Amino acid sequence: MAESQDSGYGRGKTGSEAEVPAPDLPYQPRDPATYRPQIGLIGCGGISEMHLRAYKNAGYEIAALCSRDRGRVEQRQREFYPEADTYLDYRDLLARDDIEVVDITPHPQERLPILEAAIDAGKHVLSQKPFVLDLDAGEALIARAERCGVQLAVNQNGRWAPHFSYMRHAVAVGLVGQVQSVEFAVHWDHNWIAGSAFDAVEDLILYDFGMHWFDMAAVLLGNETPQQ
Numbered sequence: 412m413a414e415s416q417d418s419g420y421g422r423g424k425t426g427s428e429a430e431v432p433a434p435d436l437p438y439q440p441r442d443p444a445t446y447r448p449q450i451g452l453i454g455c456g457g458i459s460e461m462h463l464r465a466y467k468n469a470g471y472e473i474a475a476l477c478s479r480d481r482g483r484v485e486q487r488q489r490e491f492y493p494e495a496d497t498y499l500d501y502r503d504l505l506a507r508d509d510i511e512v513v514d515i516t517p518h519p520q521e522r523l524p525i526l527e528a529a530i531d532a533g534k535h536v537l538s539q540k541p542f543v544l545d546l547d548a549g550e551a552l553i554a555r556a557e558r559c560g561v562q563l564a565v566n567q568n569g570r571w572a573p574h575f576s577y578m579r580h581a582v583a584v585g586l587v588g589q590v591q592s593v594e595f596a597v598h599w600d601h602n603w604i605a606g607s608a609f610d611a612v613e614d615l616i617l618y619d620f621g622m623h624w625f626d627m628a629a630v631l632l633g634n635e636t637p638q639q
Contacts (some may be wrong), residue, residue: 434586438577441471448535449509451475452517453501453525454488455483457607458539461489462514477504501525505532510526512537518608519544523552526563535562540622569623570630579630597621 450471452459455478466473473491477498478484482495497506505513506527513534515525519541529536543549544567556563560561569575581587599620604610612618 438580448511449474
């Protein structure tokens with residue numbers, strides 16, 4: 412006998428209002444209790460707006476901003492940190508002894524020498540993704556950071572998005588058992604990049620945005636070596 416749509420069978424017209432509480436997991440990253448370094452940001456393009464807004468919302472101070480485009484660096488200064496110093500040459504920012512952490516946001520084609528200089532200057536580094544365009548260059552940067560005794564991180568921020576972070580912790584504590592397969596379906600509107608530097612990038616989803624999903628698949632699968 413067929414069930415009516417209002418009988419509770421399936422979702423019906425309005426769906427179910429029932430909720431299944433998720434097990435409580437400490438999936439949200441903790442903010443450092445006392446560490447408040449002086450931060451410098453290099454590159455004031457589109458993504459820098461997101462970085463600066465996040466720093467401001469979290470209560471971090473940006474001591475210096477740098478861009479070879481004077482208009483952009485001054486715009487970011489006005490928008491977010493009016494007290495920050497501005498520079499047109501990243502080497503001048505890196506020469507400051509008081510800056511401990513440097514956030515480097517330019518595109519990867521221009522980023523490598525800046526990363527090398529920041530590490531050599533003894534700064535802890537956050538690199539925008541994709542990290543490098545060549546695996547050997549990435550390995551060399553890691554070795555360079557180890558020799559200089561600094562932290563080198565890549566902005567794979569998808570790991571800490573609430574839903575991904577919960578999934579990651581659920582796997583880590585054995586809540587869902589051993590993951591055998593991960594499948595993502597990604598739909599992206601390319602209209603918003605028209606006329607930007609991204610417009611000229613071939614295979615953009617795989618090259619840039621797909622980094623987050625590749626990273627999460629690797630994490631959820633335990634970083635095991637693919638068999639095929």
